[in-house]
Amino acid sequence: MPGLGIDNKDLGELEKQIDSLKQEIQDLKSALQGEAETSVRQRLEEAIQAKEQTLIYLEGELKEADEETQGLRRSSRRRNPTEKMLALQTEEAEKKVKGLLCMYGQWKILVRTARNRLKSDIPESELGLLIDTLVKTSRVEAAAELAAKEAEYEMQFEEQKQRKALEAQKCELERLQAEREVRAARARLEVYNQVTKREDSNTEKRNTRETKRDKASVFSTQIATDSEKQGLAKKSKTSMCALPR
Structure with missing residues (x-):
């Protein structure tokens, strides 16, 4: 079973953004x-x-993602045996199967010998012993076959369990990766929104100041125009009063 490692691509990208x-x-x-x-x-x-x-x-997101990753690794180590442990279990099961098959082969030789003797003339005293041997051998043969099948089934069950555990872990890692990608995208969107909001606010402030300046300029111009008109009116009136009657 190959060593398991978490893809740190997204965590690395988040760390780069923070730096x-x-x-x-x-x-x-x-x-x-x-x-x-x-x-300024x-x-x-x-x-x-x-x-x-x-x-x-972003630092909060990075810390939370790192804690989830570390927790998953610790949980995986608790639930799943290591590659060495699995190899030892497999080796032990294979030894058990080989031992049972060897014993089964020896008993088959014994049964063959007993059957050959039954074909010949043997005393009745030995006949009963041979029959007992055949019965016991048949029973042991069935037990050995059952034990071998059980050991084989146990190996297959353990391998299947390991495959399911690996698949579940892979799915969990993919879920965490997708979640980190969503968080990183949300963080980037938050940054963009803040920048846009700040720029809009600054633009609005500038527009407000410019509008006020324009109004003040118009008002000043109007006052100057009115003053000029009043001055001209006074001059005209004075000129008319100065004419001889």
Whole structure:
């Protein structure tokens, strides 16, 4: 039975994502230290906070997946014998079968000898002994055959049980792998959603500020226009008053 190993491809991918996220957080923190503008610092702090939350989530997923994997391995070691143990069990069963077959062969020789003697003239005293020997030999022959069949059945049953255990373990590993893939995909989607949400929020804030600036500009222009009109009206009135009557 070959040694069993868990496919660590997804766990490795999750660990790479965590390492990459840690590096991004470190880079953002370095950029934050050298930034003086308030608006830029605010955006950097928001990005760091979002990535740290994602990092906590991914580390939790990695820990849970690792615990499930370790638990499955411990459970497999408790339930399933090792390759060496299975080989010893098989060897022991084969020895038992060979011993019974050897004994069965010796008894067959004894029966053949007894039957040959029965064909010849023998004293009645030996006849009873031969009959008893044949009866006992037939009984032992049946017992030996039964024992050999039982040993063979036991070997087949053990092999079948091992195959079922391996198949169940394989299915469990496939389930865990699929579950890890779903969790990794969910984590990536969560990161994308957070980034998109943050970008939408920043865009909305920028649009709001621009709208306010536009309104303020229009209002200022309107005030200036009104003031200019009022000035022109006053000048016109003054000019009219200065005309000779």
